[in-house]
Amino acid sequence: MIVSTPDGSTADDWSAENDELHHHIPLPVELPLTENIADEALDLKTQVIRFLATGVLSAIVDQGLNLLLHFVFGVGVTLAKAIGFVFGTTTAYLINRRWTFNAAPSRARFIAVVALYAATFGVQVGIYTWLYQAFPDGFWYSNLAFVVAQGTATVINFIVQRVVIFKIR
Numbered sequence: 001m002i003v004s005t006p007d008g009s010t011a012d013d014w015s016a017e018n019d020e021l022h023h024h025i026p027l028p029v030e031l032p033l034t035e036n037i038a039d040e041a042l043d044l045k046t047q048v049i050r051f052l053a054t055g056v057l058s059a060i061v062d063q064g065l066n067l068l069l070h071f072v073f074g075v076g077v078t079l080a081k082a083i084g085f086v087f088g089t090t091t092a093y094l095i096n097r098r099w100t101f102n103a104a105p106s107r108a109r110f111i112a113v114v115a116l117y118a119a120t121f122g123v124q125v126g127i128y129t130w131l132y133q134a135f136p137d138g139f140w141y142s143n144l145a146f147v148v149a150q151g152t153a154t155v156i157n158f159i160v161q162r163v164v165i166f167k168i169r
Contacts, residue, residue, distance in 0.1 A: 028129060041101070041102065042100070042102060044100070046103065046164075047100055047162060048158070050096075050099055050100040051100050051154075051158050051161075054091075054095045054096050054099065054100060055090055055092065055150075055154050057091065057095070057098045058088045058089065058091045058092035058095070059088060060089045061145075062084040062087065062088025062089070062150070063084060063085070063088075063143065063146050063150075064084075064145075065080075065083060065084040065087050065088070065148070066080045066081050066083070066084030066085075066142075067080075067139070067142065067143075069083060070082070070142070071139065071142075075078055077129060077132050078125060078129050081119070081124075081125050081128050081129065081132075082125055085121055085124055086121075089117045089120075091119075092157075093113055093117070096161065097109075097166075098134055099114075101161065101162070101166035103166045106168060108140055108168050109165055109166065109168045112164070112165045113161070113165055114167065115162070116156075116157065116160050117157075118153060119156075120153040120156050120157055122161060123152060123153055123156065124149045124150065124151075124152065124153040125149075126149075126164050127145075127148060127149035127152055128146060128148075128149035129144035130143070130147050131149065132145045
């Protein structure tokens, strides 16, 4: 598409002036937290505590939505779990990037997190569905399956995020 420039000449949408608008993957939505990013990484103990606190909140979002969709609205077990996972992990990423790992925005990091979450999505939904089918049907067994699946995914997520993803600049 040809567009007019302020000086009256024309340029296509892919000109150098418009490169910033067309050639970059957008950054994810950010939480309205302070822009003061720490120069030094937090120590392991602080990161673990913050990661676990964030995980509890994210698990409430994940499992709460899962239970609501499955037991109240009759959505199938795997679809309800998948939807809960997406909302829970989105919550976790937004909080962990800023609060737990003090990391500045990065497209490479965001892409790495998406890949990690895709892998842990398979792990968590797979374990949850398998255990849900192995246990007797019921609310409490659903929660037990969730705890096992979430615990497994949490360990994988913390290790990969701390060792790999939040080291990306």
